[in-house]
Amino acid sequence: MKISGSLRSGFMWTLNAKNSILIVWFCIFILVLVFVFPLRRSLTTAFGASMITGKLADGINIEAFTDLGPAFKSIMSFFTAGLMFTFLAGFLLNSFLTAGLFGNVRKDSVKCSSSEFFGMCAGNFGAFLLISLLITLIIGIAFLFIIVVPAAIVSLSETVSDKSQFVTMVIAGSVFLLLLPVMLLVADYSRAFKAANEDASAFSAIGKGFSFAFSNFRESYMMMLLLILAQVILGVIVMLLLPGWRPVTGGGVFLLLIVSQLLFILRLFLKTWRYASVTSMMNEIEAGNTRTIDKMEL
Amino acid sequence: MKIRLVLIIILSNVFLSLYPQIVNLKPLSERITGYKLDVRLNPDKKTVTGDMQAFWVNRSADTVPDIRLHLYMNAFRSNRTTMYREMGGSPGNDEKDLGWIEINSFSDKNGADLIPRMQYISPDDGNRDDRTVLRVLLPQPAMPGDTVIINVNFETKLPSRIRRTGYSGDFYFVAQWFPKFGVYEPAGMRYASKGGWNCHQFHATSEFYSNHSVYDVRITLPASHVVGSGGMLISEKADGNMKTVTYRAEDIVDFAWTAWPGYAVFNDKWKNVNITLLMPKDRVKQAGRQLSSVKHALEYLDMNVGPYPWPHLTFVDPPNIGAGAGGMEYTTLFTSSSSYFVPPFFHMPEMVTVHEFGHAYFMGMLASNEFEEPWLDEGVNSYWEEKIMDTYYGNNSGLIDHRFLKFSDVSSARVSYVTSPSRQLVSNNEYSWNYPHGTYGMMSYQKTAIWLHTLEGIIGTETMNNVFREYYRRWAFKHPSGRDFINVVNDVVRKEHGQEFGPDMNWFFDQTLYGTGICDYKVSGIVNSKYSKPEGKTDTADAEVRAWSSTDSLYISKAQLERVGEVKLPVDVLIHFDNGDEVLERWDGKERYKDFEYKGYKQIVWVKIDPEYKIKMDVDYVNNSMTTEPSKAPLHRIANKIMTFTQFFLSIMLL
Numbered sequence: 001m002k003i004s005g006s007l008r009s010g011f012m013w014t015l016n017a018k019n020s021i022l023i024v025w026f027c028i029f030i031l032v033l034v035f036v037f038p039l040r041r042s043l044t045t046a047f048g049a050s051m052i053t054g055k056l057a058d059g060i061n062i063e064a065f066t067d068l069g070p071a072f073k074s075i076m077s078f079f080t081a082g083l084m085f086t087f088l089a090g091f092l093l094n095s096f097l098t099a100g101l102f103g104n105v106r107k108d109s110v111k112c113s114s115s116e117f118f119g120m121c122a123g124n125f126g127a128f129l130l131i132s133l134l135i136t137l138i139i140g141i142a143f144l145f146i147i148v149v150p151a152a153i154v155s156l157s158e159t160v161s162d163k164s165q166f167v168t169m170v171i172a173g174s175v176f177l178l179l180l181p182v183m184l185l186v187a188d189y190s191r192a193f194k195a196a197n198e199d200a201s202a203f204s205a206i207g208k209g210f211s212f213a214f215s216n217f218r219e220s221y222m223m224m225l226l227l228i229l230a231q232v233i234l235g236v237i238v239m240l241l242l243p244g245w246r247p248v249t250g251g252g253v254f255l256l257l258i259v260s261q262l263l264f265i266l267r268l269f270l271k272t273w274r275y276a277s278v279t280s281m282m283n284e285i286e287a288g289n290t291r292t293i294d295k296m297e298l
Numbered sequence: 299m300k301i302r303l304v305l306i307i308i309l310s311n312v313f314l315s316l317y318p319q320i321v322n323l324k325p326l327s328e329r330i331t332g333y334k335l336d337v338r339l340n341p342d343k344k345t346v347t348g349d350m351q352a353f354w355v356n357r358s359a360d361t362v363p364d365i366r367l368h369l370y371m372n373a374f375r376s377n378r379t380t381m382y383r384e385m386g387g388s389p390g391n392d393e394k395d396l397g398w399i400e401i402n403s404f405s406d407k408n409g410a411d412l413i414p415r416m417q418y419i420s421p422d423d424g425n426r427d428d429r430t431v432l433r434v435l436l437p438q439p440a441m442p443g444d445t446v447i448i449n450v451n452f453e454t455k456l457p458s459r460i461r462r463t464g465y466s467g468d469f470y471f472v473a474q475w476f477p478k479f480g481v482y483e484p485a486g487m488r489y490a491s492k493g494g495w496n497c498h499q500f501h502a503t504s505e506f507y508s509n510h511s512v513y514d515v516r517i518t519l520p521a522s523h524v525v526g527s528g529g530m531l532i533s534e535k536a537d538g539n540m541k542t543v544t545y546r547a548e549d550i551v552d553f554a555w556t557a558w559p560g561y562a563v564f565n566d567k568w569k570n571v572n573i574t575l576l577m578p579k580d581r582v583k584q585a586g587r588q589l590s591s592v593k594h595a596l597e598y599l600d601m602n603v604g605p606y607p608w609p610h611l612t613f614v615d616p617p618n619i620g621a622g623a624g625g626m627e628y629t630t631l632f633t634s635s636s637s638y639f640v641p642p643f644f645h646m647p648e649m650v651t652v653h654e655f656g657h658a659y660f661m662g663m664l665a666s667n668e669f670e671e672p673w674l675d676e677g678v679n680s681y682w683e684e685k686i687m688d689t690y691y692g693n694n695s696g697l698i699d700h701r702f703l704k705f706s707d708v709s710s711a712r713v714s715y716v717t718s719p720s721r722q723l724v725s726n727n728e729y730s731w732n733y734p735h736g737t738y739g740m741m742s743y744q745k746t747a748i749w750l751h752t753l754e755g756i757i758g759t760e761t762m763n764n765v766f767r768e769y770y771r772r773w774a775f776k777h778p779s780g781r782d783f784i785n786v787v788n789d790v791v792r793k794e795h796g797q798e799f800g801p802d803m804n805w806f807f808d809q810t811l812y813g814t815g816i817c818d819y820k821v822s823g824i825v826n827s828k829y830s831k832p833e834g835k836t837d838t839a840d841a842e843v844r845a846w847s848s849t850d851s852l853y854i855s856k857a858q859l860e861r862v863g864e865v866k867l868p869v870d871v872l873i874h875f876d877n878g879d880e881v882l883e884r885w886d887g888k889e890r891y892k893d894f895e896y897k898g899y900k901q902i903v904w905v906k907i908d909p910e911y912k913i914k915m916d917v918d919y920v921n922n923s924m925t926t927e928p929s930k931a932p933l934h935r936i937a938n939k940i941m942t943f944t945q946f947f948l949s950i951m952l953l
Contacts (some may be wrong), residue, residue: 032944040937044930051904051923058694058933059681059702063709066717086944087951132723132953159467161560162638163580187953233716234947242942243702246935253934260942267949 001218001286003223005292007279009107014269017104017276020117021268025096029261031089035082042078059247095132098275099124099226102195106277127194130202131209136185142183146176181224185213189220190280194276195279216285227274234270238263300484309623313376321530326549326607328776329511330355331479339472339519344394344465347453356440358484360493363439365446366419367432370474372448373500374457374464378427380420384731385502389457397457397464401432402476407447410437421500422731430500432477450477460622463554468523471616471623471633474500475552481507481667481777488667488779498669503738504730505661505668505675506552510775513547519557526612527555527575528631548608549775550629551665556614568593569600570609575729577615577636584636584647588615589625591648594690595655599682602763603659604770611658613651625650626884627657643700645691649707653683663774671780672730672738673811677746678783684708684747708751708914714744716917721745722814727780749810752817755912756806756868758793765790799868806867810915815864817915819887819907821924822859826901857905861887865915872909875900902925 002085014021046068047053055061065072066112150172154165155261190209194200200208213220242260247253303784337348343556356362373381374397376386389395389740396829404412415435440446457464480497483490490496496507513529521541529545547553562582566589575588588712592613596606614633616623632654636647660682661668661675668675687707715721720737720933726745733741754762763916769778769786780897788802799806809815829852857873877900884908885892896902904925908916916922 028945028948032948035944036937036941039940040934043933043937047920047933049924049926049928049929051527051906051925052920053929053932056936059704060936062703062705063713063716063919067715067917069918083944086949090948091952094948135953159619161580162578165618166638185953224850235950238946239446242939244931248929248931250931250934253931253938256935257938260938264942264945264949267946271949279895 002219002281003214003226006223006277006280006284007226007273009280010273010275013105013276013280014272014273016271017101017116017272020104020112021265021272023262024101024115025265025268027093027097028090031093032086035086039075039079039082040076042071046075059243059246065132076297081089090277091132092129095129096121098132098191099128099195102128102191102275102279104196105272105279106192114260124194124199125204127200127202129169129189131187131190131194131206132203134206135167135183135190135241139183142179143176148177152246160230181221181228182213183218184228184274185278186210189282192275192279192282196282212282215280220278220281223277224274227270227277230273231267231270234263234267238267315415320532320546320695321548321608321610327355327645329549330357330482330509331510331554332512333476333478334514335476335553336516337476337518339517339523340468341468341520344457344458344792346475348451350448350450350452352450352477352479354440354446354479354482356442356444356446356482358482358493359442360482360484361441362436362482362493364435364495365440365448366435366480366495366497367434367477368474368480368497368500368506369399369401369430369432369457369552370500371454371463372429373396374398375429375462375913376427378425379380380423380425380428380430380499381502383425384690389459392458394908395458397455399452400706400934401449401450401479403449404434405449406437407449407916408437409449409797412437412448414415420499422501425499428499431480431497452477460620462623462626464622464624466619469556469560469617469620470523471554471556471614471664473552473623473626474506474711475554476546478508478552483551483777483887488777488951489670489781492703493805496667496669501669501731503733504672507667507669507777508551508665510549510551510665511553513545515545515547515548515553515555516542517545517555517557518542519532520584520777520864522559523557524561524563525555525557526561526574526577526610526614526631528553528628530610547630550608551662552628554615554628554631556623556633556792557621560615561614562615564589566852568596571596571606572610574610574612575615576612578617580638583635584638584640587640587642587648588613588634588636588651591651591690592655595652595686598658598686598689599659603682603766604774606658611655613655618769626709627654627662628698629658629662632657645699645707646688648691649687649697652686653679656682656686664770665775665777666779667777670729671727672742673726673746673777674780674783676742677726677744678750678766679748680711680857681750684711684751708747711744711747712751712914714740717746718744721817721917725814726811746811751811751914752867752912753787753803753806755914757795757803761791761794762864764794767932784811785949809865809867813865816917817865817867817913818861818863818917818921819858819869819913820860820862820905820918820921821854821905822860822891822903822932824905824924824926824927825856825858826853828852829854829897851899853898853901855896855898855900855902857902859885859894859905861890861892862921867913867915869908869913870910872906874904874906876903901926 052064055064055178078205100121153169154160186209189212191207193208194205245256247256331354334351335348337346339346373379374389382388406412412434417433418429419431419433422433422748455704458465460471463471480495484493485491515529518540521536521539525543527545528550529547532544532546534541534543560578561576562579564571564585573592575585577585578648581820608630614630615636616633624633626633627861634647634651634654640647656679660679666674684707692699694706695704697710718740720735723737730738736889765787768790769783773782784807791799791803806925866888869885869887871885873881879900883894888935906923908922
């Protein structure tokens with residue numbers, strides 16, 4: 001009951017927050033464009049009037065790129081530096097925008113203007129940044145101990161067979177994947193709590209996040225798995241559709257851009273649905289707690 | 299001289315009769331050397347000990363005062379050996395880490411003790427800490443036709459860090475393990491101006507050079523171990539916890555063997571060749587891939603080079619603990635490399651198998667000197683490996699065949715050459731240990747393969763195949779040099795193409811094998827200018843031009859080409875006009891620049907040098923073409939996809 005109810009109300013709240021989702025898409029689009037547009041210029045300049053681009057009609061052609069010589073090295077260094085910059089800037093931007101989204105999906109019929117949305121973003125930015133940093137750090141440490149350390153041990157061992165190595169890595173990967181929804185739950189509950197309680201500190205919000213995640217663990221975990229499953233299905237669709245789609249005309253490339261951006265907006269919608277569903281679940285847990293206290297008082 | 303020759307033949311035949319044919323119907327080689335080994339593997343001490351009786355026949359007209367033997371295992375004796383000095387690092391400090399070979403007794407056929415006549419020498423670098431070459435002064439010099447027989451009792455300690463050879467736990471790969479004759483080269487053989495032993499030290503980046511030999515090998519080892527070798531199994535007898543296996547190998551250049559209890563054995567057959575594959579039991583899913591790839595290689599080389607003459611072939615996919623033994627060749631035994639899970643689109647295991655099998659031809663049968671001319675085995679073999687992979691696994695997908703990314707084997711080699719900052723450092727014709735700055739691999743493997751593909755592009759695939767068929771016919775089971783290979787190329791090209799490429803192909807090898815230049819042709823411009831009407835006082839008498847000039851659509855179009863690199867090769871130039879016409883021009887590629895000019899009612903739209911990408915040596919395909927109507931769509935598509943995937947990446951990675 002709790003799961004379906006939370007998913008349903010979360011879905012409705014997400015629909016109400018469509019303007020906020022479009023603002024998030026636009027901000028991320030601009031951020032990535034800052035990285036990709038110069039890259040596109042570099043590519044077109046490097047290839048010039050060459051017809052080797054015909055070799056790219058069937059996809060990435062390593063030879064065509066390596067033949068660019070020094071230009072290829074420049075493009076690659078720009079690519080890696082740009083990707084790192086985008087990731088770091090994206091981390092800040094995501095913390096900022098997520099604060100607005102959580103504020104927007106807190107309850108029914110919250111239709112906010114862009115100024116209200118950015119107001120909510122700014123109000124909780126610091127706390128959301130801290131929560132994101134700490135949870136990302138915890139995930140990183142978990143990755144280190146669950147995947148990297150076992151991988152290093154089995155690869156250095158002289159007695160572990162190929163199959164055992166493979167099985168060890170599959171088990172380690174599975175454990176990590178099973179742990180990941182828990183960390184997402186903690187992160188989402190923390191942020192939902194912070195959005196609902198402006199006076200709460202980031203650390204107390206994280207504490208509450210753990211508390212909410214484990215106080216109603218079974219429902220919360222199952223709901224998160226369902227939400228992740230929806231995102232995985234979209235991911236599979238994207239992987240089936242986009243890499244193999246190789247338009248050769250300007251019109252085709254524009255259509256590809258439109259479709260890929262629509263898919264990304266859908267991805268943002270699903271992510272917001274996750275935030276909204278967790279917020280709804282939190283509200284139910286809080287309401288349940290209140291009812292219990294009321295009963296005890298009566 | 300004739301009497302000597304007759305004597306040599308008689309004595310040789312007498313001696314050969316002592317070694318009856320078992321594997322093949324008749325000898326494939328001269329069998330200048332032969333070995334009988336009776337050894338025992340001690341699993342506690344990690345040693346192989348035993349007796350060896352070996353012979354060397356002096357087939358030269360020289361009186362030879364000594365013999366020289368490789369004691370390769372001494373390369374693992376300390377960190378001061380030539381191999382470790384060149385490679386850096388150390389075999390280790392513990393006794394278990396080290397490898398060595400000790401001669402306990404050494405006598406001639408008369409029983410004379412030769413130990414006092416032994417001397418360790420270092421002909422390549424004078425390193426006194428290197429004991430990988432042994433010189434033994436004979437009591438009596440070997441006269442032409444003499445057979446020198448030696449009886450040696452030796453102990454070989456296997457190193458713990460496997461570098462081609464050694465042990466790890468109860469896994470053994472035993473190679474370069476017994477005293478082995480060098481090659482006596484009389485004057486006129488390969489590059490020898492006078493007779494002498496060709497017996498180099500064990501270097502970090504070199505392989506081997508040996509006579510084709512007969513091997514009779516008895517090995518006693520724990521009964522639990524599964525054994526594989528380059529020989530044919532003659533018998534296997536169990537005795538309690540131990541067993542003795544006997545192998546016979548004929549006309550191969552080296553004998554190696556492996557033993558491990560964890561091997562699963564797979565048998566298959568291609569024509570009359572019995573194929574045995576040894577691999578870890580948990581890799582059985584990879585067996586089909588490995589066996590089909592070796593059969594592809596057998597089929598392709600049999601068809602395009604020459605027959606595989608032995609009725610047996612064994613190959614090994616070593617376990618992880620013995621990965622250092624992977625990717626090595628001992629003619630009828632070779633090692634591949636894979637793991638428990640290799641995605642089906644990634645053809646690396648197949649590539650290693652095809653490559654290592656190919657060495658059965660290029661240095662196994664065509665037994666070139668790998669020390670001195672590594673390009674002649676590694677480069678030539680890489681060329682064939684790339685052809686096989688791209689034939690059987692897809693022209694664009696020989697190495698990677700995923701729907702998102704395809705990569706051919708020849709492209710992989712070309713990328714390695716093109717992107718190497720040291721591609722002009724030295725010529726391709728160096729002793730293996732003389733390649734500076736880590737260029738051995740790129741130069742001897744990739745650069746050679748790339749200029750061989752280029753040669754194929756110039757003379758044609760069928761002529762190239764005929765070159766190798768003739769090379770095989772003339773030189774199989776002999777010791778060809780690079781010069782011999784070039785002579786074959788010259789003869790076949792002259793026979794099939796006359797003087798089309800000049801009196802010989804030396805101009806090609808001077809630039810590619812012996813030169814350090816790069817090849818780079820470029821389209822530097824397309825000019826379409828309207829033909830101007832004659833004005834003023836002109837003597838133009840060309841009526842046709844006067845007629846043309848009365849219209850506005852007469853153009854003089856030029857395709858402007860440049861030779862950027864030093865290497866001069868003939869290239870095709872394809873020119874496309876706006877009315878759909880195409881002209882294929884031939885440029886000898888010698889001048890620094892070249893213009894192709896056309897007058898008419900059409901303009902050049904695009905120009906391609908080497909439109910079929912036959913000249914693989916060209917280090918920059920981007921500048922090989924130019925168009926007046928460049929298509930940016932593929933680049934914009936790539937940029938769009940980068941943007942989308944960056945967006946998804948951020949969305950997934952950030953909470």
